[in-house]
Amino acid sequence: MRKVDILIVGSGIAGLSSAIKAKSLGADVAVATKGVATKSNSVMAQGGMNVALSNIDSDSPNLHISDTLKSSHNLADKEMVSKLCNGGIDAIKFLEEIGVPFSRLDGAKTPLKSIAQRALGGASAKRACYAQDYTGLKILHTLLDRAVNLDIPIFEGLFLLELIKNSDGEVCGGLFFNFDSGEIEPIYAGKVIIATGGFGAIYSKNTNSATSTGDGLSAILRASGELSNLEFVQFHPTTLKGSNILISESARGEGGYLVNCEGERFIDELSTRDKIAKAIFEQLKQNREVFLDLRHIGKDKLEHLMPQELKLIKQYANTDATQELVAIEPAVHYTMGGASVNEQFEVIGLKGCYCIGEASNANVHGANRLGGNSLLEAVTFGLLGASEALNTIASKIEEQEFNYTLPLAKDSDNLEVYKAKNYLADTLFKQVGIIRNEQNLLKALEAIEELNIDSLKIDDSPKYSTLIIELLELQNASILAKALIKSALWRKESRGAHIRSDYTDELVEFKKNSTVSKKDLV
Amino acid sequence: MNIEINSKSYKIEKAVATLLEAMIYIKENTEPTLGFDYGCKSGVCGACSIRVNGKEKLACSYTPQDGDKIEPLKYYPQKRDLIVDKSSQKELLKRVKATLISYNEQVLSQEDEAKTQVQSDCILCSSCYSACPVIDVNPLFTGPFALTKTYKYTIDKREEATKEHIDNIQTNGVWDCTLCNECTLACPQGIDPKTDITNLRNLSAQNGYMDPNFGNMSFGGAFGFDPNGGF
Numbered sequence: 001m002r003k004v005d006i007l008i009v010g011s012g013i014a015g016l017s018s019a020i021k022a023k024s025l026g027a028d029v030a031v032a033t034k035g036v037a038t039k040s041n042s043v044m045a046q047g048g049m050n051v052a053l054s055n056i057d058s059d060s061p062n063l064h065i066s067d068t069l070k071s072s073h074n075l076a077d078k079e080m081v082s083k084l085c086n087g088g089i090d091a092i093k094f095l096e097e098i099g100v101p102f103s104r105l106d107g108a109k110t111p112l113k114s115i116a117q118r119a120l121g122g123a124s125a126k127r128a129c130y131a132q133d134y135t136g137l138k139i140l141h142t143l144l145d146r147a148v149n150l151d152i153p154i155f156e157g158l159f160l161l162e163l164i165k166n167s168d169g170e171v172c173g174g175l176f177f178n179f180d181s182g183e184i185e186p187i188y189a190g191k192v193i194i195a196t197g198g199f200g201a202i203y204s205k206n207t208n209s210a211t212s213t214g215d216g217l218s219a220i221l222r223a224s225g226e227l228s229n230l231e232f233v234q235f236h237p238t239t240l241k242g243s244n245i246l247i248s249e250s251a252r253g254e255g256g257y258l259v260n261c262e263g264e265r266f267i268d269e270l271s272t273r274d275k276i277a278k279a280i281f282e283q284l285k286q287n288r289e290v291f292l293d294l295r296h297i298g299k300d301k302l303e304h305l306m307p308q309e310l311k312l313i314k315q316y317a318n319t320d321a322t323q324e325l326v327a328i329e330p331a332v333h334y335t336m337g338g339a340s341v342n343e344q345f346e347v348i349g350l351k352g353c354y355c356i357g358e359a360s361n362a363n364v365h366g367a368n369r370l371g372g373n374s375l376l377e378a379v380t381f382g383l384l385g386a387s388e389a390l391n392t393i394a395s396k397i398e399e400q401e402f403n404y405t406l407p408l409a410k411d412s413d414n415l416e417v418y419k420a421k422n423y424l425a426d427t428l429f430k431q432v433g434i435i436r437n438e439q440n441l442l443k444a445l446e447a448i449e450e451l452n453i454d455s456l457k458i459d460d461s462p463k464y465s466t467l468i469i470e471l472l473e474l475q476n477a478s479i480l481a482k483a484l485i486k487s488a489l490w491r492k493e494s495r496g497a498h499i500r501s502d503y504t505d506e507l508v509e510f511k512k513n514s515t516v517s518k519k520d521l522v
Numbered sequence: 523m524n525i526e527i528n529s530k531s532y533k534i535e536k537a538v539a540t541l542l543e544a545m546i547y548i549k550e551n552t553e554p555t556l557g558f559d560y561g562c563k564s565g566v567c568g569a570c571s572i573r574v575n576g577k578e579k580l581a582c583s584y585t586p587q588d589g590d591k592i593e594p595l596k597y598y599p600q601k602r603d604l605i606v607d608k609s610s611q612k613e614l615l616k617r618v619k620a621t622l623i624s625y626n627e628q629v630l631s632q633e634d635e636a637k638t639q640v641q642s643d644c645i646l647c648s649s650c651y652s653a654c655p656v657i658d659v660n661p662l663f664t665g666p667f668a669l670t671k672t673y674k675y676t677i678d679k680r681e682e683a684t685k686e687h688i689d690n691i692q693t694n695g696v697w698d699c700t701l702c703n704e705c706t707l708a709c710p711q712g713i714d715p716k717t718d719i720t721n722l723r724n725l726s727a728q729n730g731y732m733d734p735n736f737g738n739m740s741f742g743g744a745f746g747f748d749p750n751g752g753f
Contacts, residue, residue, distance in 0.1 A: 036608065038646045039561035039569045099622035099678055101642040104635040111680075114629050131642070137566055138642050142622075145671065148612045149621040156609065180601070209561040243539070245564045312564060315583055316539070414554035422550070460555045464602035467555050 003397060004030045006389055007189035009160050009174055009216055012040035013136065013375065014357025015195035016143035017094075017382030019152050025390055032158040032176060032187060034215065034469065037144050041197050041209040041358075042378065045136025046248035046308060047120055048128025049379065050372035051088035055105060055117050059125035061085045068373060071122045071272050072366025073496040074511055075229070079343065080363045084373070087380035092129060094383060100142045102131050103305075118305075119253040120371035122272040128372035133248050133308045135375060155187070159472055160215050161404055163192060163223040163353060170395035171223070171352035175402055177472065182463030184404050190394025191352055193345075193385055194220060198335035198358035199484075200233070202477035204425035206332035207239050207246040216359050218476035220339050221483065221518055225350035228361045228513040229337030230480070231488035231498045234369055235277035235434050236333030238292050243316045244331040247292060247309055249273070249371040254305055257293040259325070274368040274497045277330040281434045284329065291325035298322075330434060334358065334374060336365040336497065337487070340515060344388040345381060349517065352395035356385040361513070367496020407471055409457035414467060417458060420451050421474050428481055436488055437502040445485045453478040482521055487514040527556070527592045528603060534586070541592070542570055542581040545604075557602035565710060568647030571595055572604050578649035578708040595652035597661070608648055611667075618664055618690045620671040623683035634679055641674040641718060643711040650715055653708035655700070662694040666705035666715035669696065673718040676725060688722070688729045696722045697733050 006022045008015045011033035022029040033040070052059040064085040069076055089112070096102070096111050108114035117126045131138040147154065157179035164173035164186055173188035199214025200206045221227055237258070238247040252258070252269040258276070259265055260283050267279040280290050294302060299322040302310055313321045339355035340348040341362050347353045356362075357378045364377060431444035453474055460467050491514055493507040494500050523534045525544060532552065538544045542560055549556045561567035563582045570581035573593045598606035615621075650666035657663050664672075669691060676687040696719055705715040723733070 035559075035561065036569065039559075039567045041562075043567050043645070044562050044564065097622075097625045097680075099625075099675060099680060101635065101638050101674075101678075102630075104630050104632050106631050108629050108631075111627060111629055114631065132639065134566075134643060137645065141642070141644065141646065145615060145621040145675075148615050149619055151616075154612065180607075209567060210563065211561055243563075308566070315565070415550070418550040418554065458554075464557060464605060465555065466557055466559075466602075466605070 001399065002030065002187040003189070004028045004187065005190045005394065006193060006386065007032065007174060007187050008193045008195055010040070010195035010197060010357070010359070011037035011154055012042035012195060012197055012357065012378065013140055013143060014378035014382040016140070016147050017379045018193055018195060018356060018386040019147055020143065020150060021383045021386035022390060023150050023152055025387065027390055029152055030187065031147070031152060031154045032160070032174065033154065033156055034159040035211055036156050037154055038140070039209060039211060040140060041212045042140045043137045044207070044209060044246060045375050046133040046246065047250040047253065048118055048130035048135050048372045049092070049375035050123065050127045050370065051092045051129055051376065052085065052125070052127055053092070053112055053115060053117060053129065055113055055115060057125035059127055061088070063124055064127060067123055068364065068370055071368050071370045073368060073506065075366030075495065075513070077363035083384070084364045084377060084380055087384060088376055091376065091379040091383060095139060095142070095379065098142055098146045100131065100139055102129055118250055119270060120249045121252065121270050121276070122370045123372070128253070130250065133250055133306045139375065159469055160196070160219050163219050164188065164400065165223065166396050166398040168396065169351065171350055172395040172397045175404060177406065177468070179464060179469065182461065182465065184402060186402065188397045188399065190397065191354060191389040193354040193356060193389055194339065194359050195357045195382065196359050198338070199477070199480050200332045200335055202425060202428060202481060203332040204422070204429040205244050207236055207244055208333070213473040213477050214480045215473065215476050216355070217338055218479045220347055220350060220353065220355065221479060223350055224518050225353060226340040226348040226515055226517050227338060227483060228340040228515045229487070230335070230484040230516060231491050231514060232336035232367050232496060233332055233484070234273055234334040234336060234497050235330040237273055237276040237280050237330050238328045239331040240313065240317045241327040241329045245312050245316045246333070247313065247326065247328065248306070250306060251292060251294060251309055254301070255297050259291050259293050260288040262288070272368050273371065277434055278499060280330050290328055292328050293325055294321045295323060334369055336367065336369050337361045340513070345385040354385050354389045356381045367498060406462055406468065407457045408459070408462065410459055412457040412459040414458050414460065416456055417467060417471050417474060420453055420456060421470065424448060424451060424474070424477060424481060432485055432488060434499060436498070436500050438489065441485050441489050445482065448478060448481050451478065479521065483516045486520055487516055490514050523586065523588045525586055525590045525592060538586065540582050541574065541579070541584045541586040544586050545581060558604040566645055568645035571647035571649050573652065578652050580647060580710050583710065595648055597652060597657050598648070611646060611648060614664060614668040615671065618668050618672045618695070619686065620668060620675060622675055622678065622681055623686055624681065626680055626682035628679040630679060637677055638674045640713055641670050644670060644713060645711060647710065649708040649710060650705035653704040655702060655704060656698055660694065660698060663698045664691060664695045666719070669722060670713055670715045670718045673722050676722070685729055688726050688731070691722060692726065692731055696726055697735060
């Protein structure tokens with residue numbers, strides 16, 4: 001029977017930062033992940049991590065706070081944003097000292113002053129610290145190297161099914177499906193930290209790892225925790241047309257233009273993502289193809305600053321971005337909403353359970369996240385979350401019997417899982433996309449209800465079954481999709497990434513979070 | 523187009539840009555339980571590494587050709603179909619202590635960044651490991667990715683414990699490599715473990731270590747490799 005002080009579910013940047021911090025505070029900590037650590041969505045983050053270091057432009061945490069609040073469309077919480085932005089220095093120092101290979105500036109006097117910074121949208125200074133355009137990859141792998149060498153157990157292939165509660169109703173562990181054995185097993189813990197990421201991959205056109213299916217959020221909801229702001233789904237303006245491979249905001253930060261098929265620029269390229277995605281969508285609606293133009297930046301500079309972008313554009317669009325225009329379209333990129341947490345990152349309605357990173361709604365992004373703030377949140381709140389979880393009395397561990405039934409049945413039509421998955425994903429993209437209205441939202445809700453995903457079963461041996469994982473993910477996707485649509489229906493206004501054609505104005509009565517809990521879904 | 527996965531033939535009745543798309547097509551249309559791993563679909567998570575006609579590739583960035591033969595990576599225990607157990611990666615990283623062991627406050631420059639830039643592009647796909655012929659003879663060999671990681675931390679100016687890194691790669695480490703270059707050819711990220719290993723040998727010599735093959739007057743036979751590790 002596995003028992004730890006702190007169980008972290010998810011092995012991305014938030015989860016591993018938290019694990020390393022908890023370990024340094026003397027806790028017995030374990031990480032459980034449904035895949036392998038290197039497969040987390042974090043490795044795909046390219047552009048950078050915002051910290052007001054003033055290494056290039058004059059900057060300050062206050063300026064960073066004000067940019068973040070502005071971008072949030074008055075929905076983020078000033079205290080939490082301040083915690084985030086002021087925590088940046090500790091976060092970057094932590095990363096520097098474990099060996100993250102950041103891009104550098106020459107002639108600096110201190111380690112932190114040597115970290116290169118670039119402009120990203122909505123920022124009033126060059127603020128994003130980066131490692132070429134592999135920022136997420138290099139941070140994640142450095143964290144993994146550290147975690148492994150600190151002897152932190154990373155249990156791979158454990159898919160979170162349910163949170164375990166004790167008789168006081170506090171969370172004291174997680175119940176998992178073990179991919180390697182095909183069996184159900186619990187891990188008990190004094191505190192559980194959910195760091196399972198967002199749910200962007202439940203949409204058909206997205207830039208996320210296929211793993212981003214919101215499993216932790218669905219488990220929180222089923223355990224009576226509260227989720228909020230799910231309707232704020234960020235579309236990244238620049239993904240390769242067709243394949244939706246992400247082309248980082250750094251491409252515009254370094255001076256790239258957005259042009260339509262007539263060669264006209266139509267938006268400030270360094271505006272926030274919600275505005276740019278909408279502007280591109282409107283061009284596409286008028287049958288004007290949209291391109292990213294990097295040619296004027298110059299081959300040498302592009303190769304130095306964005307080696308990954310050039311490679312991806314060549315590989316997936318067969319385009320030489322130093323010489324040619326790159327056809328792009330917006331796609332789902334990030335989910336601003338998530339588990340509602342208090343200032344200590346404890347989930348509202350779920351004692352003993354904490355939530356950090358993209359999975360949480362820590363009230364720092366509001367209706368639109370700034371590029372570079374997600375990595376900052378993952379590390380800063382990852383570190384702080386571990387401290388907070390260890391700051392209060394651990395939940396009493398009560399061992400229990402479980403009779404969880406896996407969705408298995410002989411002679412099931414296994415192909416139904418993929419049909420339902422693709423239908424759900426397409427429905428979300430078409431009806432719950434960049435521009436929404438009540439009619440389409442209701443249509444989508446009805447279509448998803450009709451899929452009756454809870455009744456789906458598969459015929460496969462559960463050991464090493466990717467099919468069963470995909471069905472479990474689909475069950476979670478279906479719950480989150482319904483919760484997202486209900487939130488989108490409630491918000492009868494347009495704000496940030498939530499744009500409604502039937503309610504086009506930002507309204508003062510909606511200057512608050514939408515919330516959803518288990519009772520809203522019955 | 524037909525492709526073979528573990529000797530079984532599959533027909534792909536759709537235009538696909540990548541092998542991963544072909545595998546997803548099979549799963550969604552003919553064999554829903556087909557086991558393969560993937561994540562990012564853009565060459566940065568390393569999960570979909572497989573072998574195509576005997577060469578290591580990432581399924582998400584390889585364009586399939588009619589008649590391609592797909593197999594799992596070598597040396598790792600097979601779980602199901604193309605899925606292998608890569609958990610020994612972490613054991614290797616621990617064995618060589620691939621981390622910044624003792625932080626030394628240093629101000630880094632662009633030149634310092636360039637020294638480890640390519641090495642830190644590693645996505646831990648294990649293509650290099652699967653391509654390495656030494657593992658076949660000595661399963662305890664540290665292998666390319668863990669040595670490249672060691673090199674990266676060893677030459678990082680912030681590392682005070684450089685000697686400890688060098689100490690950790692003497693047994694089943696740098697001297698067991700035959701410098702055959704297969705790892706370098708296999709790496710989807712353009713990393714050159716062979717050169718990193720050569721550099722680690724030089725650093726080992728500077729730290730007082732000798733090539734055990736020379737010490738024993740054994741030049742390791744035709745492959746320049748001594749299966750007894752010089753003992």
